[in-house]
Amino acid sequence: MAEKVLMKGNEALAEAAIAAGCRHFFGYPITPQTEVAAYMSKRMPKIGGTYLQAESEVAAINMVYGASSAGMRVMTSSSSPGISLKSEGISYLAGADLPALIINVQRGGPGLGGIQPSQSDYWQATRATGHGDFHILVFAPSTVQEMVDLVSEAFDLGDQYRMPAMILSDGMLGQMMEPVVLPEASDKPLPEKPWATNGTRGGRPHNIINSLYITPAELEQLVFERFKKYDEIKEKHQKAECYLTDDAEIVVVAYGASSRIARSAVNTAREQGIKAGLIRPITLWPFPDKAIKAAVPTAKQILCVEMSMGQMVDDVRLAVNGAKPVSFYGRTGGVIPTPAEVLDQIKKLGGVE
Amino acid sequence: MERLTIVTGHYGSGKTTFALNYACDLAAAGRPVTIVDLDIVNPYFRTADHRAMLEERGVTVVMPPYANTNLDLPGLSAQIYGAFEKEGDVIIDVGGDDAGATALGRFHRSIEQRGYDMLCVINARRNLTAEPEQAAALLAEIEQASRLKTTALVNNTHLKQLTTPETVLASLPFAAEVSRLTGLPVRYTTAPKALAAQLSGIENLYPVEPFVLTPWGT
CATH class of the missing domain: 3.40.50.920 (Rossmann fold)
Known part of the structure; x- marks a missing residue:
């Protein structure tokens, strides 16, 4: 087994995402989450990835939408008030069946609330990370090691079911130091995404990423199918x-x-x-x-x-x-x-x- | 001699643990001690958390006015200037990395005037500064941001509750290499008090109490 090192929860989330093959991070700083972004800003340029501090949380989540549409393994992170700002974008991701990892290092609310740790975004995460009939996968690590382990699972399940996944952390877990075994860079190739808008190369029909449906019946049918998928997830993936x-x-x-x-x-x-x-x-x-x-x-x-x-x-x-x-x-x-x-x-x- | 001791290093390397222990030990020796929490980076796990414990032991605590409140305001107290003129020993616990050390830069004239000892805490098990070259590079960044020069290293290698005597022993070559790269002496090698007896062979062993705990006590 690899040697243990000391890491802050927020750093571990970032390093685990890199190990899971994520090369695109779009975010905006907010306490007590900022170390995720700070770590990414140091590491991503060294490994040929993208770290981009957007002009706002809203911009960041829409950049995530774009990168995910193009088939990239992509993430953003924030803390409670910032997640509220991202909620429209998360709903669009869900409506367009796009996978993405969203990290919420929860702090006290409502409103600006405070910077100390909290778990008061449970309803938001599990009931309404945005408008509309949808769910996202939500994982709740309780140790820094588990943060590392759940990040790759969140990416993989999100890809498998084409839906956003969230790591619901909190300021305490994000800020504390614990010994961890760092994840080894995954050598398995990322899943094929034949639906992605990454160029037809003249060889296939155009893919369309969209969450707007003109006829109610068509939208209803799509939501029905999504909920069938949710039933399957409830059956297979409770932990x-x-x-x-x-x-x-x-x-x-x-x-x-x-x-x-x-x-x-x-x-x-x-x-x-x-x-x-x-x-x-x-x-x-x-x-x-x-x-x-x-x-x-x-x-x-x-x-x-x-x-x-x-x-x-x-x-x-x-x-x-x-x-x-x-x-x-x-x-x-x-x-x-x-x-x-x-x-x-x-x-x-x-x-x- | 009354000392001004500045504690710097990578965040999460154990600066606060060392600074708290150092302050308590000087106070226990009967010296007037002031500890300054100069961390404007870290929202939690900081010297200010330990105010009651420190004051009980006779240590004067100077901290940012909004530390441990819900305000994310990296303001510094005017009391810090007063601390440089205080009688007795003064310990400054600086925020992590070069970002944290930037706050120190604005005081560099007062600090130079008084004379100082700047310790850099290193930890062979701290991710991103676990290689001697990485630790030396960060030390240089901290010096640049603070406009001050490091005078010695503190090898505070530990793995929190998983620290064993081997963890400490295995870190000695790392500390020696950082010392060689930077030309600085290793002032202390720390070890949890419970393990100190097993490590008495280490030169300049500094037994520490693990004051920085989570709410569930580890």
Whole structure:
């Protein structure tokens, strides 16, 4: 195995994208995401890639649209307010069936909010990264190593299903340093994109990349087909880590940075004799409802922990479907819950004071 | 002698950990110590996070007025000028890379007037400065941006919670090579306090407390 090095989460995302064959980055700086762009600005010119700081987030996402149309493996990154600006472009990407990687290093909101970490863009990422009937793939790493590992998966699945993919990170994961094994540059060729507008060379009919459909019936049919694809993804590509859930009576559900805090609380609860476990969704869309449902039989209580006012808890409730009580604990606005606070919640639910 | 010690290096190499330990150790030796957080680059994981711990140990903390708030304002406090005239030891924790060191440049006259010691923290396991040539190149960029000269190296090679005695031992040739390339001495080689006993053979070993932790304690 390759030697471990120390990397900041944001740098790891950028390096992993390069290793996955991405040579086109369009972005705009915003805290706490800026190191992704800064790293790309240093590395891309050295490997014959494109790093371009656009005049705005809106410009950047439309450059992504252009590069993806031409069949390039392309990405952008931003933090919460910047993702809102990109949302029109993301909807156009989805409407034109274009793959692209979008990174959101979440900070506190709404509005300009703040620069401290948050998970309050879950609804946006999984429900409405733009207008219209569509979904994007959403991945939620919880370690710097997992950031590295999920980037190539996000690119590959996006290409396979011709849809945008998002890495939903947060300021804490983006800014912290952890030892990682750097990804090795992938030697497998990037997938063929026969639909791309990269020149007919006189040999094939023109390809058209477009999200405008003149007749409602045609658009409806296309959306139907897209949703068939979404059903297939929900069936095949849910991912979650189940930690000590086999006999868990208190099942904590948390993703990203808050799952690190929840895991610490679960470990302490176990030491104190409480049968606690953790389900950590790795894909947020598709939401891993199978993993949640599998934990329901032993569970007495389910506790969702987020750095928000409670957004993923909606999906947890849908998965549990009333079978067991689901409660929520969260901090927001850039405040991070402590392992002690989560432990208190676990104890209360377990009837231990 | 009262010292002005400037701590520079690649961001993420462990500048803050070293600066915090150095400040606490000088304070423990009974010296009046002021630490200046001059980081205008990093939003989190900075000296200002440790204000309460430092003040408890008698260290005076000077930090940017908006550090650790929701304002993304890289403003510097006028107190920094005062710090150069303070009695006792002054430690400046500079932001990462040449970008962070630019903030230092505006103070170079006051710093030169007082006399200074500028340490560059290197880490053989820090991506992009893990090769001696890369570490030496960054050191030159920091000197240019800060308009000051490095006086010594601090080999702070570690892998956070995965640091073993071998991690530290294996970094010695790296530090020696950066020293050869830059003509600067290695002032200290750091190691987590828990491992110090196993590494007592290292010249100028500087045991450090890993103060910079995540909210889940690693």
